[in-house]
Amino acid sequence: MTLLIAALFFSCQKGEIYYNFYELDKQEWKQKDTLFFDVDSTSFELNIPYAVSLELVNNTNYPYQNIHFFVQHDLGDDFAYYLPPEGFLLTDEFGKWLGSGFGSTYQKSLPLGKIVFRERHNYRIKVEHAMRDEPLIGIEKVGLKICKGNN
Helix, strand or coil, X not given: CHHHXXXXXXXXXXXXEEEEEEECHHHEECCCCCEEEEEEHHHCCCCCEEEEEEEEEEECCCCCCEEXXXXXXXXXXXXXXXXXXXXXXXXXXXXXXXXXXXXXXXXXXXXXXXXXXXXXXXXXXXXXXXXXXXXXXXXXXXXXXXXXXXX
């Protein structure tokens, strides 16, 4: 667990402005479990780019090589995120888990893109999994991270 916290701490090289996560009950993500991330932009500088990523913690019970998401936001047209049609890869072609981790728990940063805050107010990002399983097993935590600059 210490290594996971260290990886999250250093991943933005001290440029982390926002980080929040949800711990999923019983390591299951149900279709109805929509995750809302409320971002207060008062701690952000205006008119500079910020990198936005989903932070996913899964265990080896996760049955797939990739994961798909539905992401909605009220950030305006400036938020050009990229959700690849094949989803985000969590393992390589041989089944080796990608990202950082040890034992049966792994953490992966999934880049969504860049945003420039033009005005100060509260923003909301909504995340749902787009997999067919009900519930989706093996997902322990889902987070949203926003870092300053090109991190």
